[in-house]
Amino acid sequence: MTGTRRSVAALFLLPALVLLGALVVYPIGYSLIRSFYDQSGDSFAGFDNYETLFTDDGIRTALKNNVIWVVFAPTVATALGLIFAVLTERIRWGTAFKLVVFMPMAISMLAAGIIFRLVYDQDPDKGVANAVWVGVHDTFAESSAFPKAHPGRDSPLEPAGGGAFVTKQPVTAGTPVVLPLVGVAPDLMPDGAKKAATAEPADGKVTGTTWQDFTRGKGVGKLGGVDAAELGYAGMKIEAVKDGEVVATTTAAGDGTFTLPAAA
Structure with missing residues (x-):
């Protein structure tokens, strides 16, 4: 490649390199530098922030949950995908299963919204989910005569x-x-x-x-x-x-x- 071609190639790459540096490299570098300062950003804290990162119970719980999610979510998604593939292609009633799986895709977003609105309506006389919950509750516990009653504004x-x-x-x-x-x-x-x-x-x-x-x-x-x-x-x-x-x-x-x- 001649010098002229290199210059032309550099000119074409320059906008992308500028954007990459401004939006990716600089923020990462700046964040890395600021990580060695305290919360106020004025005093140098050394590795104190990193020590807290691995000793704080809340942060460790968050990291543990993220690891569990990273392992669990792909595993479940892959397993369900394989099961659905088998159910739709390798069994006698695969057509019926396809109908159940793909039926939601054939319903418009408006119709789906109305259906979900009715299912989760707070009124047990309308909302299916709430009606089921109220029915189960009333089976094992005393039902309320006024389930919708609640305190009003400035109530004692x-x-x-x-x-x-x-x-x-x-x-x-x-x-x-x-x-x-x-x-x-x-x-x-x-x-x-x-x-x-x-x-x-x-x-x-x-x-x-x-x-x-x-x-x-x-x-x-x-x-x-x-x-x-x-x-x-x-x-x-x-x-x-x-x-x-x-x-x-x-x-x-x-x-x-x-x-x-x-x-x-």
Whole structure:
């Protein structure tokens, strides 16, 4: 190759070399240099960062997980590929298996999105996955009468796990407790639900009201207060918890009022 040809070849390679140096070589070199400095980037730390890299439990766990993934993922993908290949070509019902495997590819993205939306809908009456989960749960555990009920804005309640809610502040006997909830459609309220009523105080007992704290219409109703059109959560289970133990249990009446015994 003559000198002229070498110069022409170098000119053609120059843009690629500049980009390679700017986007690959320089960042790698700069990162390597900065790895010897502390978090602030001002003080030289030597090999302290590399020592931490191999001694920190979190980093070692991440490295272990990456190694497991690198080994496990290709193995599973290869094994499944071989199994699918055998099932589609070497067995009598290979055509049926091909139909199952390739059917999703024949469905448009829009249709697939709608199907997944219906499958994972939060409403058990619509979502297949949620309906199965609720069915299994209700088989082995007591079902909730109001599975969609939840605290509203500025509510005195907070989630406690398992679909239960607890008051943010301790309650005392003689002072009515308000347990406002939202999220249940009016047509899903129990037949025994009546217009919510404010509980009356009782000496030595814990009284209160649990109700649907929502009234249709903008600016209608008082948040956290019982309004005329709001219904009580009839049959809602109310528990008094002391030192982590349930000391008393009752259920709300049709108007949402309840009374816990003096033991609470």
